[in-house]
Amino acid sequence: MANIINSQRDNIRKIVRKARKALSEGQQKLASKDLFSRLINHPRITQAQHVSVTLAYDGEIDLTLFIEWCWRQGKNVYLPMVHPTLKGHLFFLAYHPETEMITNRYGIKEPKLASLFNHSPEQLSNITEHPEIFPANKLDIVFTPLVAFDTEGNRIGMGGGYYDRLLAPWFEDRSGPYPIGLAHDCQCVESLPIQAWDVPLPEIITPQQHLHFSTQK
């Protein structure tokens, strides 16, 4: 059964990734502008001080306009860094116009955490606190990337389990950072086959829609 679900999920990933990658430059630009207008008029977003975002990858919607607006507003912006040794875990690092960047194992740009390069693999596995790492539970909003979402707020991502792990405390008892999913409209499917660890989102914003879901455990 689990195998059937996994192959269905992989199929959906393949189809939706192809659809978003097929968007033209013009469609991407328009989508990015329309999403931007929605984001800057959202009360929870205008009130947030610490937000994590992502840099567009694999046809994802481009958040550059929004990121630059956050900087102008004096908000603190963070990007995920893939943990060098702990599988499936992310760190959040400050992102500003002068941040030195590197390309991670997936080909996504992320801030360079210079001092980490001096640590052994054993030391790296034990790092949870570090002056340059912003604690995830202090983020006001985690803008959550996704590959596909459905009409009940379920999402699947690229398959790393990074955001499911990160959002588990929020799902458990609303103790972690608040997630808002961001996507193109073409990433919506009718119904996703879900797994026990999947965290449904309370809100998903696309260029054309602002969806709210009542997510109960």
Ligand SMILES: Nc1nc2c(c(=O)[nH]1)N(C=O)[C@@H](CNc1ccc(C(=O)N[C@@H](CCC(=O)O)C(=O)O)cc1)CN2
């Ligand atoms: N823009 C963005 N940044 C993000 C994420 C995301 O979904 N979008 N992530 C959200 O979790 C994390 C990265 N997660 C990822 C998980 C798997 C693959 C992946 O398998 N990519 C390629 C293979 C790349 C390679 O290994 O060379 C593939 O699917 O073919 C990519 C990213 C952190 N940063």
Ligand SMILES: Nc1ncnc2c1ncn2[C@@H]1O[C@H](COP(=O)(O)OP(=O)(O)OP(=O)(O)O)[C@@H](O)[C@H]1O
């Ligand atoms: N909270 C969790 N604790 C432990 N393992 C988890 C958790 N969430 C997901 N995983 C594991 O991560 C792997 C990938 O999960 P899944 O395919 O749902 O990722 P995804 O939703 O596509 O990725 P992401 O969450 O990064 O966007 C699975 O093998 C799953 O068991």
